[in-house]
Amino acid sequence: xxxxxxxxxxxxxxxxxxxxxxxxxxxxxxxxxRKKKKRKPxxxxxxxxxxxxxxxxxxxxxxxxxxxxxxxHQAEATKTQQEVLPSNALDVPxxxxxxxxxxxxxxxxADRSLTSTPAKQKSPTVYSEEKSPETPLSRESQRKxxxxxxxxxxxxxxxxxxxxxxxxxxxxxxxxxxxxDDQNLPxxxxxxxxxxxxxxxxxxxxxxxxxxxxxxxxxxxGNQHSKGSEYSRIIDKSSFRLHRLGISFGAGLxxxxxxxxxxxxxxxxxxxxxxxxxxxxxxxxxxxNPGNYNSISSQDVQQEISGDPARFWSISxxxxxxxxxxxxxxxxxxxxxxxxxxxxGRWVIPEDFDPHTLESLRSELGMPLWNLGLxxxxxxxISPAIHVQxxxxxxxxxxxxxxxxxxxxxxxQVKLLIKIPGQ
Amino acid sequence: xxxxxxxxxxxxNEDLKLAAACNRKExxxxxRLYRGYAPKILSICRRYAANDEEALDCLHDGFLKVFENIGxxxxxxxxxxxxxxxxxxxxxxxxxxxxxxxxLDEDPMDEPDDEWEEPEIDAERLIQLxxxxxxxxxxxxxxxxxxxxxxxxxxxxxxxxxxxxxxxxFKARKRLKEMWKKS
Numbered sequence: 001x002x003x004x005x006x007x008x009x010x011x012x013x014x015x016x017x018x019x020x021x022x023x024x025x026x027x028x029x030x031x032x033x034r035k036k037k038k039r040k041p042x043x044x045x046x047x048x049x050x051x052x053x054x055x056x057x058x059x060x061x062x063x064x065x066x067x068x069x070x071x072x073h074q075a076e077a078t079k080t081q082q083e084v085l086p087s088n089a090l091d092v093p094x095x096x097x098x099x100x101x102x103x104x105x106x107x108x109x110a111d112r113s114l115t116s117t118p119a120k121q122k123s124p125t126v127y128s129e130e131k132s133p134e135t136p137l138s139r140e141s142q143r144k145x146x147x148x149x150x151x152x153x154x155x156x157x158x159x160x161x162x163x164x165x166x167x168x169x170x171x172x173x174x175x176x177x178x179x180x181d182d183q184n185l186p187x188x189x190x191x192x193x194x195x196x197x198x199x200x201x202x203x204x205x206x207x208x209x210x211x212x213x214x215x216x217x218x219x220x221x222g223n224q225h226s227k228g229s230e231y232s233r234i235i236d237k238s239s240f241r242l243h244r245l246g247i248s249f250g251a252g253l254x255x256x257x258x259x260x261x262x263x264x265x266x267x268x269x270x271x272x273x274x275x276x277x278x279x280x281x282x283x284x285x286x287x288x289n290p291g292n293y294n295s296i297s298s299q300d301v302q303q304e305i306s307g308d309p310a311r312f313w314s315i316s317x318x319x320x321x322x323x324x325x326x327x328x329x330x331x332x333x334x335x336x337x338x339x340x341x342x343x344x345g346r347w348v349i350p351e352d353f354d355p356h357t358l359e360s361l362r363s364e365l366g367m368p369l370w371n372l373g374l375x376x377x378x379x380x381x382i383s384p385a386i387h388v389q390x391x392x393x394x395x396x397x398x399x400x401x402x403x404x405x406x407x408x409x410x411x412x413q414v415k416l417l418i419k420i421p422g423q
Numbered sequence: 424x425x426x427x428x429x430x431x432x433x434x435x436n437e438d439l440k441l442a443a444a445c446n447r448k449e450x451x452x453x454x455r456l457y458r459g460y461a462p463k464i465l466s467i468c469r470r471y472a473a474n475d476e477e478a479l480d481c482l483h484d485g486f487l488k489v490f491e492n493i494g495x496x497x498x499x500x501x502x503x504x505x506x507x508x509x510x511x512x513x514x515x516x517x518x519x520x521x522x523x524x525x526x527l528d529e530d531p532m533d534e535p536d537d538e539w540e541e542p543e544i545d546a547e548r549l550i551q552l553x554x555x556x557x558x559x560x561x562x563x564x565x566x567x568x569x570x571x572x573x574x575x576x577x578x579x580x581x582x583x584x585x586x587x588x589x590x591x592x593f594k595a596r597k598r599l600k601e602m603w604k605k606s
Contacts, residue, residue, distance in 0.1 A: 004596060007596060007599075007600075008567075008568045010541055011549065011568055011569075012568060012569065014545075014546045014549050015466065015470065015546055015549060015550065015569065016569070017463065018463070018466040018546040018547075018550070019462030019463045019465075019466060020462055020463075020465040020466045020469060020550075021462070022458070022461050022462055022465060023479065027453050027454045027456075027457035027458075027461075027486065028450070028454065030457075030479070030482070030483050030486075031483070
C-alpha cells in the first residue's frame with residue numbers, strides 16, 4: 001500500500017503544478033477556434049435542411065405534376081354539350097355576335113376561330129359584388145326569357161361568355177332552394193371533402209417568439225403551391241399556385257430545448273397561376289339525369305390565367321412546437337387552421353380565357369372553406385427577433401356552405417342560376 | 424518568477440479586481456485571467472481527456488463556465504483555486520458523461536505488483552501515459568490521486584460502487600506501471 005501512496009505522491013509532484021503550452025491567440029483565439037469547430041455541424045445541418053426542403057419540394061412537384069389515372073368517369077366523358085345540357089341551355093338567341101356570325105357550332109362547342117379574336121368590343125366580364133349589388137334573386141323578376149335555375153357545367157358558362165352572351169350571372173341560391181332541384185345531390189350544407197395541399201413557407205415567422213416568454217409580431221411571406229387531390233384529382237385536376245403574405249402576432253414560451261408559440265395571422269393571398277389541366281364535367285341537369293353529374297369530358301386544358309388574379313384574405317391561428325437541439329437551430333411542427341374569406345367576386349375573365357377552370361368559378365362564388373395545415377420545418381434564429389424558417393405544410397381542406405352561396409363542395413357541381421336577360 | 428506564477432498566487436484584492444473586471448466582460452481582463460491560469464488548467468484537462476483536441480474542448484468549456492459564473496467569486500481563497508474548482512467540476516461532469524459503465528467493471532483484483540521504482544519520465548510523458556489509459560481507469564485515477572477524493576466519494580460522483588472504484592484504481596496503477604516500464 002505504501003508503494004501505491006508513494007506512486008501517487010510521485011505523480012502529484014510531477015503534475016500538480018505542471019503547465020501545458022497554450023495554443024496561440026489567447027482566450028479570443030481559443031473561442032474563435034471553438035466557434036469554427038462548432039460551425040461545422042451547423043453547416044452540416046443547414047445543408048441537410050436545404051436538402052430536405054429541396055426533397056420535399058421535389059416530392060410535391062412530382063405529385064402535382066403527375067397526371068391522375070384515367071378512370072371510368074373519363075371513359076364515359078365524351079358526351080357533347082348537347083347530350084348533357086338542356087336544349088334550351090344552348091338554344092339562345094344571343095348566340096350570334098353583332099355581325100350575325102354564329103358562335104356555337106352544331107355540337108354546342110364554341111367556335112374558337114370566331115371567338116379567339118381579341119374582343120376589344122367588350123371588356124372582360126367582371127363578376128363582382130360591386131357590379132351586382134342586388135342579389136340575383138331580387139332581380140329575377142327583371143330578367144326574362146332564359147330564366148332557368150339549373151345545374152350547369154362551367155363549360156356552359158364559358159361558352160356563353162365566349163359567345164358574348166349579354167350577362168351570365170352567377171346566382172346566389174339559397175340552399176333550401178337548391179335542394180328542391182335534385183334530391184340526389186348531396187346536401188351542400190353537410191357535404192365536405194378533404195383534400196390535401198402541400199405548401200412551402202419560407203421567410204420570417206410565422207412566429208418568432210421562441211426566446212423565453214415573449215410577445216412578438218412577424219411578417220410571414222410564403223409561397224404556396226396547391227393541388228387538389230383525392231376527389232378533385234380525378235375530377236378537375238385543379239391546381240394553382242399562390243403567394244401569401246401575412247402578418248402575425250403571437251406569444252411564445254420556451255423551456256429548455258422546447259418552445260411553443262401561437263398567434264393570429266392575417267394573410268393576403270394572390271393566385272399567381274393556374275396550372276391545372278382541367279377536365280370539364282358535364283352536368284346533365286337538363287336531361288333530368290342526375291347520373292350525369294359525375295360524367296366528365298376528357299378535355300385537358302392547361303392554361304395560365306392572366307388578368308386580374310384571384311385574391312383573398314385568410315385568417316389563421318398558427319401554433320408551433322419547436323425543438324432546439326442546438327442553441328439557434330430548431331426543428332418545428334405546426335398546425336394552422338385557416339379560414340378564407342373575402343373571396344367573392346374579383347375574378348376578371350379576359351376574352352381569351354377558357355374558364356373551364358373550376359377554381360375560377362370557385363373564386364367567383366367565393367371560396368368559403370377552411371383548412372387545417374399540418375407542417376414541419378427547419379428554422380434558424382439569426383437573432384431572437386429574426387428567424388428563418390422553411391416549412392412544408394400539408395393542408396387538409398374542408399369546404400363548407402356559407403349562407404348565401406350555393407356552393408357545392410364537390411367542386412365541379414356548382415349550382416348556378418343562369419339568367420340571360422331578354423333580347 | 425514567471426507571469427503565470429504571479430497570477431496563481433495573487434493578492435486577494437487583485438483577484439477580486441480581476442474577477443470584477445471579468446464579470447464586466449472586459450476583454451483584457453478575461454484574456455489576462457485566461458493566460459495566467461489556462462496553462463495549468465490545460466494540464467488538468469489533458470489528464471482527463473483522451474487527446475489534445477478533447478482537452479482544448481474541455482479547457483474552453485471550463486473557462487466559459489468560469490466567465491459565466493465569475494460574479495460568484497467572493498474572495499474566499501485565491502481566484503486560481505476557485506477557477507480550478509470550477510473547471511475541474513466541469514471537467515468531471517464532462518468526463519463522467521463519457522465514461523462507459525462497462526468500463527467500470529468489478530473484476531477481482533490481482534495480486535499486488537512487485538516493488539515500484541520511480542520511473543525516469545517527465546511530466547509531459549506522464550500526462551501522455553495517463554491519457555492512454557482506458558476512460559474508466561483514467562477517471563478514477565484522476566479523482567483519487569489528483570483531486571484526492573476517497574473511494575466512497577468517487578463512487579457517489581460516478582454512480583458506481585466503492586469496490587469498483589478500488590478495482591479501477593488498482594488496474595490503472597498496474598497499467599501505468601506497465602506502460603512506463605515499456606517506455
